[in-house]
Amino acid sequence: xxxxxxxxxxxxxxxxxxxxxxxxxxxxxxxxxxxxxxxxxxxxxxxxxxxxxxxxxxxxxxxxxxxxxxxxxxxxxxxxxxxxxxxxxxxxxxxxxxxxxxxxxxxxxxxxxxxxxxxxxxxxxxxxxxxxxxxxxxxxxxxxxxxxxxxxxxxxxxxxxxxxxxxxxxxxxxxxxxxxxxxxxxxxxxxxxxxxxxxxxxxxxxxxxxxxxxxxxxxxxxxxxxxxxxxxxxxxxxxxxxxxxxxxxxxxxxxxxxxxxxxxxxxxxxxxxxxxxxxxxxxxxxxxxxxxxxxxxxxxxxxxxxxxxxxxxxxxxxxxxxxxxxxxxxxxxxxxxxxxxxxxxxxxxxxxxxxxxxxxxxxxxxxxxxxxxxxxxxxxxxxxxxxxxxxxxxxxxxxxxxxxxxxxxxxxxxxxxxxxxxxxxxxxxxxxxxxxxxxxxxxxxxxxxxxxxxxxxxxxxxxxxxxxxxxxxxxxxxxxxxxxxxxxxxxxxxxxxxxxxxxxxxxxxxxxxxxxxxxxxxxxxxxxxxxxxxxxxxxxxxxxxxxxxxxxxxxxxxxxxxxxxxxxxxxxxxxxxxxxxxxxxxx
Numbered sequence: 001x002x003x004x005x006x007x008x009x010x011x012x013x014x015x016x017x018x019x020x021x022x023x024x025x026x027x028x029x030x031x032x033x034x035x036x037x038x039x040x041x042x043x044x045x046x047x048x049x050x051x052x053x054x055x056x057x058x059x060x061x062x063x064x065x066x067x068x069x070x071x072x073x074x075x076x077x078x079x080x081x082x083x084x085x086x087x088x089x090x091x092x093x094x095x096x097x098x099x100x101x102x103x104x105x106x107x108x109x110x111x112x113x114x115x116x117x118x119x120x121x122x123x124x125x126x127x128x129x130x131x132x133x134x135x136x137x138x139x140x141x142x143x144x145x146x147x148x149x150x151x152x153x154x155x156x157x158x159x160x161x162x163x164x165x166x167x168x169x170x171x172x173x174x175x176x177x178x179x180x181x182x183x184x185x186x187x188x189x190x191x192x193x194x195x196x197x198x199x200x201x202x203x204x205x206x207x208x209x210x211x212x213x214x215x216x217x218x219x220x221x222x223x224x225x226x227x228x229x230x231x232x233x234x235x236x237x238x239x240x241x242x243x244x245x246x247x248x249x250x251x252x253x254x255x256x257x258x259x260x261x262x263x264x265x266x267x268x269x270x271x272x273x274x275x276x277x278x279x280x281x282x283x284x285x286x287x288x289x290x291x292x293x294x295x296x297x298x299x300x301x302x303x304x305x306x307x308x309x310x311x312x313x314x315x316x317x318x319x320x321x322x323x324x325x326x327x328x329x330x331x332x333x334x335x336x337x338x339x340x341x342x343x344x345x346x347x348x349x350x351x352x353x354x355x356x357x358x359x360x361x362x363x364x365x366x367x368x369x370x371x372x373x374x375x376x377x378x379x380x381x382x383x384x385x386x387x388x389x390x391x392x393x394x395x396x397x398x399x400x401x402x403x404x405x406x407x408x409x410x411x412x413x414x415x416x417x418x419x420x421x422x423x424x425x426x427x428x429x430x431x432x433x434x435x436x437x438x439x440x441x442x443x444x445x446x447x448x449x450x451x452x453x454x455x456x457x458x459x460x461x462x463x464x465x466x467x468x469x470x471x472x473x474x475x476x477x478x479x480x481x482x483x484x485x486x487x488x489x490x491x492x493x494x495x496x497x498x499x500x501x502x503x504x505x506x507x508x509x510x511x512x513x514x515x516x517x518x519x520x521x522x523x524x525x526x527x528x529x530x531x532x533x534x535x536x537x538x539x540x541x542x543x544x545x546x547x548x549x550x551x552x553x554x555x556x557x558x559x560x561x562x563x564x565x566x567x568x569x570x571x572x573x574x575x576x577x578x579x580x581x582x583x584x585x586x587x
Contacts, residue, residue, distance in 0.1 A: 003066045004224040004303045005046070006214040007091055007252060009073045011116070012098030013106035017128040020197035021098065022072055025055070025207075044250060044306030045072045052211055056204045059143055060211070067214050067222065070207070071304045073235075073250070090119035091233050091252055093218055094210060101127040101162050101194065105169045111433050113173050118367050122217065124191045124209055125177060127166060131196040133158055141200035144193060145181060163192060180209050187217070224303050230256035230325040234264070235306070237317050245314040246280075249323050250306050256325055257300040262311065263330075263337045265321025265359075267381060271337040272313060273330065280308040318381055320358035343379060351375030352441075353392050355384050356406040361434070365406055368438045375400070384428075386413035392426040398452060399445055404437055405430040453562065460557050463570035464489035464548035466497075466529075468540060474528060477535040479509055482542075485526050488566040489548065492520040496549035497531070499540065502577050504549055506534040523566055547574050555586040 010018045022045050048069040053060055073092065097112055099105065105113075116123050130147075131138045135155045139147050148156060163179060170177045170190070180191035191209050195202025214222070232251040240246045247264070256262070258279055264272045280295035301307045309323070322340045324333045343359065345366040352369070354376055356362045362379045369376060377400075378391060384405050395401045403426060410418070410428070418426060427444060429437045465487045472483025484491075496507045509530045511518050521527045540546060547570065550558075558571060578585040 002224055002226040003068070003219060003222050004253070005067060005069045005071050006093040006210075006218060006222060007071050007073065007250065007304050008210060009090075009092035009095045009121075010098060011095055011112035011123075012126075013100070013103075013108040013112075016098045016100045016103070016106070016109070017126070017197040018098050021096075021126065021128070021203070024197050024200050024203060025072070046070075046305065047072065047207070049211070052207050055141075056208045056211075057143075059204050059208045065211065065215055066219065067211060070210060070214070071250075071306070073306075090121050091250060092119075092121055093221065094214060095121050095123035096206065096210070097123050097125050098128055098197075099125055099166065100129050101159075101166065102129055102132055104166060105173075107433050107436055110173070111435050113170075113175070114368065114435050115364055117174070118364065122213060124180070124193060124206065124213070125166075125170075126197075126202075126206055127163065127192050127194045128197050130159065130194050130201065131199050133162070138196065138199040138201060141203070144195060144202035144205040147201045148194065159194060163194070166192065180205065186213060224253050228254035229327040230254040230260070230262075230301075230303070230323070232256070232303075232323040234317060234319055234321050234323060236319055237314065238308075240308075240310075243278075243310050245317070246308050246310050247314055247317055247323070248306065248308050251301055251303045251323075253303045254325065255300055255302045256307070256309070256323075258298075261326040261330070262309075263322075263324045263326060263333045264311075264314070264317050265323075265337055265341045266316040267318045268316060269338070269341045271334050271341070272317065273326075273334070274311040274313055276309055276311050278310045280310065318358065320360045320381075345376055345379050346370075347377055347379070348375035349377060350395060350397050350400055351377035352395075352400050352402040352404065353377055353388055354379040354404045354406070355388060355408050356381060356404075357408050361406050364434050365404060365437070368434055372438065372442070374441075383408045384410040384414045386411065386417050389414050389417045389426055398425065399448060401426050402441065403428045404441070406434060406437060407432050460561065461495060461548060461550045461554045462490055462492075462558070463550065463563070463567045463574060464491040464495070465570045465573070466491060466546050468536075468542050468544045468546070469526070470542050472528075473536050473542065475530075476537065479530040479532040480506075480534045480536050481528060481530045482536060483526065483528050484521075484546075486521045486523050487545070488523050489564075489570045490520050490522045490567075491527075491529070491548060497546045498549045498574075498577065500545060500547075500577060502581055503539075505539040505546065506531040547577065550574055552578070552586055 012018050025047060026045060049065050095116055099109055130136060135152060139150060167177055175190055177190040177192055180193050183189045183191055193202055193206045193209060195206055230251050231253040232249045234247045234249055236248040238246050258276055260276045262274060262276055266272050279298050279301050281298050322337050324337055326333050354362060354365050356365055359381060366376055366379060388403060392401055392403045405428060429440055431437045466484040467487055469483040469485055475481035493508050493510055496504055498504050509532050511521055512528045575586050
């Protein structure tokens with residue numbers, strides 16, 4: 001067995017410095033090219049231990065590291081994290097959560113925290129952009145404590161206040177964090193490293209903490225079989241000119257060689273068996289931007305590494321699927337890949353539909369929805385199709401007639417069905433931040449539930465109780481117009497009214513509030529109502545208590561409606577009145 005380098009994913013909100021951090025680390029090593037101090041791979045950046053020693057200098061007193069370096073995943077934050085899976089879990093061994101210290105937690109920061117907690121991935125916080133603090137004097141590439149001590153006391157106080165605020169925000173997310181030099185137990189407390197990706201301040205501290213955590217806590221899980229069959233995950237599928245369809249892959253175990261037979265997952269969940277035509281790695285850093293000479297062909301790649309693989313018939317491969325080298329039984333490897341492609345997501349006929357760009361994204365969406373006890377009918381990778389919209393239309397519950405599209409598009413056919421009358425009942429949520437999609441759904445769910453209840457209230461006759469007010473008889477008859485107070489429940493035009501003896505006095509023709517017509521009156525309202533075919537002093541009189549006349553069939557429906565306490569009490573009174581004439585009324 002050998003100890004492979006840890007895979008480190010860099011997560012965070014847009015413009016919080018993920019790319020700048022990696023650019024700075026890469027730039028730190030350009031000056032020393034003879035030993036090949038740093039190599040840029042497709043979708044990943046390898047930082048050897050020698051480079052880390054050079055950058056950290058005197059911060060690293062222990063030079064006897066077993067770990068050979070760090071492999072940073074060089075793609076857009078949390079999206080890469082959900083895409084990269086290894087045997088159903090996260091591929092990353094460690095993560096760096098980038099936070100602009102001047103802005104604090106933003107939507108994609110919170111998204112990243114949710115994903116890190118879901119996968120139980122150890123991480124550190126890079127509190128970036130300290131150089132933007134008012135009055136800060138930058139000292140390029142200095143260690144964190146050294147550059148802080150060089151600031152004026154009032155600037156240090158501003159930094160401390162920002163860090164305290166960040167500690168509070170993370171506490172609200174259920175996490176205990178502290179500045180790294182104040183931590184006694186790194187297993188219980190998450191480290192914050194104040195830094196500037198732009199000036200390089202604190203980068204040495206960040207690398208020191210990462211390599212220290214990996215060396216101390218992750219050595220067992222970093223063991224890899226030396227020369228064993230390669231295992232990896234597809235990061236991206238790309239069409240390259242002159243090469244056809246290629247797969248950018250992170251190899252996290254074993255070795256992949258040219259001409260190896262490999263098994264790769266596909267969109268149809270049927271493993272593809274193919275052969276490696278070429279393994280491509282970029283040329284040195286100073287030539288990487290030249291697309292004509294971008295890649296070198298190599299004979300083999302060992303974990304952990306990023307590499308572009310060319311092979312026949314890769315067109316149906318998608319991001320996030322496994323790649324396995326065949327050494328021994330092909331059938332056994334195919335079965336393993338089939339098992340990994342299976343989603344561990346429970347489905348229900350009356351759940352929502354989820355479409356996403358990768359298997360990991362589907363799992364992350366499912367995790368968030370299941371935590372809120374929302375069920376899923378179908379979860380698939382790929383753009384939203386016409387079939388998906390039609391499937392959503394068949395869902396019975398209007399609150400579940402929902403389709404999520406995470407980081408995928410709606411096909412023209414899907415849009416056409418959605419825009420037509422038949423597809424209007426389907427609600428779609430599109431976006432690139434999982435937790436935001438779920439939040440939007442929660443808000444819509446509450447609002448839509450309220451609307452449906454109001455619609456149901458409009459169709460079902462609800463309980464209501466009113467009192468005829470003194471000195472508010474505006475017309476005695478033809479029609480009778482009187483002032484009333486709604487004591488409980490609600491009244492609507494068209495509803496019949498009964499007395500306490502069960503006698504019907506007539507139907508409400510109209511309702512007015514301050515000389516304006518209204519559809520209904522609710523508890524506490526004082527209104528004027530008109531009742532044709534009734535006369536004040538005959539059918540009813542001032543200070544009488546009247547009730548809404550509820551049909552018996554509606555009374556049984558009200559058992560399934562969320563009534564207020566007052567509405568329930570009025571309903572019980574109406575049932576009592578009705579049962580004087582019919583013993584089993586409403587049963």
